[in-house]
Amino acid sequence: MTGIAQRVAGFEGQLKDAGLRMTQQRRLILRVLAEADDHPDAKGIFTRAFALDPTLSLSTVYRTMKVLETQGAIERHAFEDGVSRYEHADQEHHDHLIDIESGEVIEFSSDAIEELQRRIAAELGYELVRHRLELYGRKKRPGVRGKKG
Numbered sequence: 730m731t732g733i734a735q736r737v738a739g740f741e742g743q744l745k746d747a748g749l750r751m752t753q754q755r756r757l758i759l760r761v762l763a764e765a766d767d768h769p770d771a772k773g774i775f776t777r778a779f780a781l782d783p784t785l786s787l788s789t790v791y792r793t794m795k796v797l798e799t800q801g802a803i804e805r806h807a808f809e810d811g812v813s814r815y816e817h818a819d820q821e822h823h824d825h826l827i828d829i830e831s832g833e834v835i836e837f838s839s840d841a842i843e844e845l846q847r848r849i850a851a852e853l854g855y856e857l858v859r860h861r862l863e864l865y866g867r868k869k870r871p872g873v874r875g876k877k878g
Contacts, residue, residue: 736763736817743800744793754778754785758793768806768814768825768834808834809865824862 740759741751749755761777762769769777775790794815797803803815808827814834824842826835842862850857 733760733763736819739819740797740802743797743802747796747800749793749796754782754789755793757782757785758790762794762797762803762815763817765816768816770812770814774815806834806861806863808863824864826864826866828867829865830867 737756737759740763741756744751744755744759757778758774761774761781765774765777771790771794772787774794775785775787778790779785794803794805798805798815802818804818806814806816806825808814808825809829810832821838822843823836823838826837827833828835846860846862847857
């Protein structure tokens with residue numbers, strides 16, 4: 730079974746566990762979501778799925794995403810643009826850099842940042858349980874210098 734097929738099967742199990750029956754439209758939504766390698770919002774998922782099945786409704790997408798989020802199969806991110814974006818919950822931990830001009834979401838990992846966060850929590854008397862890091866920026870333009878502090 731491929732990674733996408735495994736992810737679809739996992740999503741189907743989550744929906745069944747939540748008491749939803751599996752319809753062709755829900756299977757299509759799950760496939761579109763499983764194939765996504767970006768951070769789509771519900772409208773983006775709808776647009777991709779609607780191209781394959783014009784009988785699909787946006788409300789079906791929203792309901793399906795809400796159940797998958799509640800079941801822990803996907804994570805919802807509300808970046809500064811106010812749009813809820815989704816990603817698979819079965820990924821390794823990572824942080825996000827969001828381009829404030831294009832909206833592009835770039836995933837990255839840094840052992841140094843992870844260690845610093847653990848150390849800060851420990852210094853304050855805490856054990857870090859979970860965290861999210863979002864950085865917002867814009868691409869540097871050639872010849873433009875940043876401000877000096």
